[in-house]
Amino acid sequence: MLPVRRPPRILPLVLLLLGALLAGCGPRPAGSADTTERDVRRAVADWSRAVPEALAAIPLTDWAYEVSSVRRDGDGDRALATARLRYRLAGYDTAPEGSAREVELVREGGAWRVGADRPAPGAPPQLWDQGPVSVAAGTHSLVLGGAGQSAGTLREIAAEADRAVPAASAAWPGPWAGRVVLLVPGSLDAMARLLGRPADAYRGLGAVTTGRVGAGPAPADRVVVNPEGYAGLGAEGRRIILAHEVTHVATRAATxxxxxxxxxxxxxxxxxxxxxxxxxxxxxxxxxxxxxxxxxxxxxxxxxxxxxxxxxxxxxxxxxxxxxxxxxxxxxxxxxxxxxxxxxxxxxxxxxxxxxxxxxxxxxxxxxxxxxxxxxxx
Incomplete structure (x- = not known):
């Protein structure tokens, strides 16, 4: 007697494959990569709508974080967002200043919350990353002082900058804003970290100017004062160095x-x-x-x-x-x-x-x- 040939058992396999395909076409489960990125972006946007209270004395406007990427970290309840901080100093910047940032978030009770904000790896810090910032406002100048700078020092620098602005305008009749922002870090090392170069590059200098050259949207120029070099100058030397740097700001669009x-x-x-x-x-x-x-x-x-x-x-x-x-x-x-x-x-x-x-x-x-x-x- 010939053996009876049984049909192959393919039906369960077909059903299994079909089920897998249907599951792949369905909605992603909560906590998926897409959902996490969306929720993290929303959390950063909500958090960044308000300027931090610690910076309330600085006239900041157009403060916003633009997230470029999100990475899930650790056990799934932590995330890192790479972002670009853009802001203007009201009354001084006609184009936004930019800063590469890394924002750390934690998930608590199903919601994402910003836990830390710092410069992105390899990016220079902002002045407020180095500690409390003090502010002195002049007629033509805004001076932001880093941790350890006295109010008296900042007022003196603002007064000297107020004399430098008319001097630059008298020499350069071309159009420019007629006002200047000065940063006074707490030390030479702090200045070097702000500018992303070794401290020896600025040792002995009184100040330097940052900013992109050329026409187009006005750059956010900053005169960065070396607190050690500037303190070693006499009254005439301080006048000369600030007038020199402010002239760079005045001529920037023509350079x-x-x-x-x-x-x-x-x-x-x-x-x-x-x-x-x-x-x-x-x-x-x-x-x-x-x-x-x-x-x-x-x-x-x-x-x-x-x-x-x-x-x-x-x-x-x-x-x-x-x-x-x-x-x-x-x-x-x-x-x-x-x-x-x-x-x-x-x-x-x-x-x-x-x-x-x-x-x-x-x-x-x-x-x-x-x-x-x-x-x-x-």
Whole structure:
């Protein structure tokens, strides 16, 4: 007797596969990746609608966190959101300042809550990440002080900045906001962390200016004061350094990658020294010593000559030579010609800008500059 052939048992397998497919097409269970990301984004948005109470003294506006990614962490009740903080200082910033952030959230009772907010890995901190912030407001200035800065120091810096703004406006007739924001960190190391560079890059400097160059939406410029370097300056030195940095803010929209550094730095010094009784030999001691030794510069200062953290005497000669070049242009061809040269150099080749404003080329300007160095620094 032949064995009876039984049909293969495929029906349960088909049903199992069909069930799996139908389950895959159905709604995702609560707590899935999509649901978590949506809920985390909503929690960050709700949390960021109010400026933190600790920053209430700072005139912040347009404060918002834009989440770019969400990562579930740990046991599922923790999440990390990568975000971009955007804000403006009311009355000072016409375009938002940005900051890369990492927001930590925890889930409690089924709802996500922000537990911590910090700079994203590798991103520089904001001033308030370093501790309490104090505020001093001037007529043309807003000064934000980091942890440990006294109210008296901030008021003095605001008063000096209020004098620097009209000085910059007198030298630069082009359009600019006519007001400035200054950050005064608690220490040189805190300043370096804000700017994302080693402290040695700023040691001995009184202040620096941040901001992107070029036209378009006005950048959120900041003058960052080195509390150690600034404290070591006398009254005249403080006046010069803030007028110099504020002039960088004033000329920012006219400055581009094609603007020679000797022109941008020299113009800022020219604006700062404009009207002062300081002689070239007094204001350019490093270059004066070199000229007296017979070491006359063979060319206008190069970009690399201004590098932070290098030979301080070489950097001093570069700044002094740049100032004396702009001083020469203003004296020989007129202040308007110097301003026009600055404006043209931001969008034209330097030789073209020189011919159109001064009627000389780079070689002709260099020769005139060298002659003035021999005469004024001997």
């Amino acid at each position: 581009s990658a094609t603007t020679p550094l000797w022109l941008s730095e020299g113009f800022a010094d020219w604006a700062a020294y404009r009207g002062a009784s300081t002689t070239p030999a007094q204001a350019a001691p490093a270059l004066a010593r070199a000229v007296r030794r017979g070491q006359l510069p063979g060319e206008l200062p190069r970009t690399e000559d201004f590098a932070f953290g290098g030979d301080p005497d070489a950097a001093a000669r570069a700044y002094e030579g740049a100032w004396l070049a702009c001083r020469l242009i203003a004296a020989k061809w007129g202040e308007k010609a110097l301003v026009d040269l600055y404006g043209r150099a931001g969008h034209e080749q330097l030789d073209t800008a020189l011919r159109e404003t001064l009627g000389v080329d780079r070689a002709g300007l260099t020769t005139a500059w060298q002659e003035s160095l021999r005469e004024e620094l001997r």
